Amino acid sequence: MRGLRERKHLALLVAVVVAAVMEPLAVSWSKSTQISGGAIVAVINLGVLLVVFDQRWERWLAVFLLVPVLASNIVHETFSNWAQSAAIVYHCCAFVFLGFAVTVILKHIFHLTIIRTDAVIGVLCGYLLAAAAWGNAYALIYQLSPGSFRIADVIASQLGEWHLQRFFFGYFSVMTLTGLGYNPITPIGAPAYSLSWLESVFGQFYIAVVVAQLVGLRLAQLIKRDRSD
Numbered sequence: 001m002r003g004l005r006e007r008k009h010l011a012l013l014v015a016v017v018v019a020a021v022m023e024p025l026a027v028s029w030s031k032s033t034q035i036s037g038g039a040i041v042a043v044i045n046l047g048v049l050l051v052v053f054d055q056r057w058e059r060w061l062a063v064f065l066l067v068p069v070l071a072s073n074i075v076h077e078t079f080s081n082w083a084q085s086a087a088i089v090y091h092c093c094a095f096v097f098l099g100f101a102v103t104v105i106l107k108h109i110f111h112l113t114i115i116r117t118d119a120v121i122g123v124l125c126g127y128l129l130a131a132a133a134w135g136n137a138y139a140l141i142y143q144l145s146p147g148s149f150r151i152a153d154v155i156a157s158q159l160g161e162w163h164l165q166r167f168f169f170g171y172f173s174v175m176t177l178t179g180l181g182y183n184p185i186t187p188i189g190a191p192a193y194s195l196s197w198l199e200s201v202f203g204q205f206y207i208a209v210v211v212a213q214l215v216g217l218r219l220a221q222l223i224k225r226d227r228s229d
Helices: 002-006 008-028 031-052 056-078 080-110 117-144 162-178 190-228
Strands: 149-151 185-187
Touching: 008 031, 008 117, 008 162, 031 080, 056 080, 080 117, 080 190, 117 149, 117 162, 117 190, 162 185, 162 190, 185 190
Parallel strands: none
Antiparallel strands: 149 185
16 A cells, blocks of 8 residues: 555556546447446546545545536436436536546645655646646536537547547647647637637646746755765
């Protein structure tokens, strides 16, 4: 357990990448396999996140926020009559949960006095989880107001599939966060416009502030080491 705590952000990064890779692949799986695979990924991510959350109240709050995410995902996969309502609940709760995870990770980073490799990986994890949080916000807007986005014909027919919809809006979020552009998905409605420029500003602010924090701590370490020598 101690070794896992020392490499907790590396474990989280692996879990995030595995979940991102499995999302589009789940389309070709059977319904039962999708549910089982989703449950396994959720359990793995929960286990890793419980290691990332050091304080007891953080763990309890994380579990409290994650339960409706898992429950709404199961309802969406199982009961077609409740699919849209379950999707709305899922995206709302996932956005809050991922936002909380990013906040906790950044809080830990800004309280560090010594920079290690795992802390740098933690910054990357926070960046990816922030993109996932914004992706759920975009997917929520799409559920409530599909006309807020212009979808390219090449993927329009695929957005009806639950896993691909989450994957494409996650992709759109990463493109917006990094400032690379929209490509197949373009915001054309007021809510989507607002979220996209907010995420762009957040992405630039994240890089500037967090990298400055890491550089400052690294310089402080070097100065302290030189003085001790």
